[in-house]
Amino acid sequence: MGHGQFLRNLIIETPSKPGNLGKVTMAIGQLNGDIGDIQTIKVGTLSTIREIALQCNDKAHLEEIVEAIDNLKGGIKVHTVTDDVLQAHEGGKIHMKATHEIRSLADLRRVYTPGVANVCKTIQEDPEQANYFTGISNTVAIVTDGTAILGLGDIGPVAGMPVMEGKAVLFDQFVGISGVPILLDTSDPDQVVETVKHIHKGFGAILLEDIGSPHCFEIEERLKKELPIPVMHDDQHGTAVVALAAALTASQHVGVDLANASVGQIGLGAAGLAISRMFMAYGVKEMKGTDLNPKAKAMLAGFGGTVADSMEEIMETCDLVIATTGVANLIKPEMIRKGQIILALSNPNAEIAPDEALEAGAAYAADGRLVNNVLGFPGIFRGALNANAKAITYPMLIAAALAIVDSTKRDDLVPHPLDPNVHINVALAVERVVYEEQAK
């Protein structure tokens, strides 16, 4: 478990006298625990109960903090430690909801039979009408085979479901799209492509998620060719869009022209290879990359990138380094050169924590929690669906990246994911490109 990735809530009792909460927060701070929300649950004459959200590194770190609080004595004690994250997942995070209520028989006849039959016939006569009289064009399949769930690896589609449900929550809340997780028990490209082709009619677009490399490349390429609706592998292109946006903003801040900077990519899987291709498409002249797998390096060379022998070579020679290996703490502080921009994007744990990279001399450093495809995929799909796009193209992705840059507040690297403007701006930028392409 990495830097601040272990989230728990502490239920703490303190005597109702000023200064006791301060003692608790000091004890946590001295052990480098990161405090989130503090909620007062009960204030009694004698004692006060509070819930403190805490980010620590691992179980041992948590136990150390709990012991330090208990050692404060004087009536201060930790009653219990709860796992808020696990609780938030009880029963799952999504639920298919009706947009119409049925309160009367008349409602029933309108929403269901016999009324519905006429709508079916309308669509049968003119299939385009399904865009108006069903939710298909606002529904995206979130398809996974579970082979590259975050950086957790091939843990299977069911274990990956919390991530897919999470993507559906983001779709719903940020851009009003219904996301439906589809869990595949095969990663064979022929079977994946066949299955998605057979189910695609119920969806306006297909988001491929956490499908590992290299089979993700063939799957996406074939589905893009064979389906008449937008298909995008989020770990490739959603990530590449956001990485490009962050790189553009960081290089503006340090006064470097990204196109002329030396950019290094560590890890050439789904995310890393797409990032390299996107940077080259943007105009980066020196794009270096490395991977443990020689086939991944050969793919980079095939796309026109320069293969580096090792990550050490990348760290020694590049102004901007991006890492998407899934390996926590891969980059050691002593590898950082002064003034470098470091985007260590692996989740749930970065290749180097941003504060460590900054301490070691990086000019800018961010991890995958900040530079995350959540800033890209909702708006990209919203824009594509709004404009009835048949595919997601490079110009749409570059426009999305530039919209993220434009939505970034001064001094920030990327926008806040809860800022609705970023998703609106990305959608509008993507729509604009589609309309321009359609007008040609």
Ligand SMILES: NC(=O)C1=CN([C@@H]2O[C@H](COP(=O)(O)OP(=O)(O)OC[C@H]3O[C@@H](n4cnc5c(N)ncnc54)[C@H](O)[C@@H]3O)[C@@H](O)[C@H]2O)C=CC1
């Ligand atoms: N921040 C974000 O928005 C996103 C972050 N990611 C993260 O990126 C990581 C990788 O994801 P994917 O590309 O989908 O997985 P992937 O499995 O397709 O690629 C990982 C690649 O890293 C390489 N690798 C592993 N250890 C290495 C090392 N020591 N040196 C060089 N290369 C090494 C592997 O050979 C593989 O090619 C995951 O942790 C994931 O969470 C992925 C997508 C979005």
Ligand SMILES: CC(=O)C(=O)O
């Ligand atoms: C954010 C994301 O898609 C990933 O880490 O895989």
Ligand SMILES: [Mg+2]
């Ligand atoms: Mg992913």
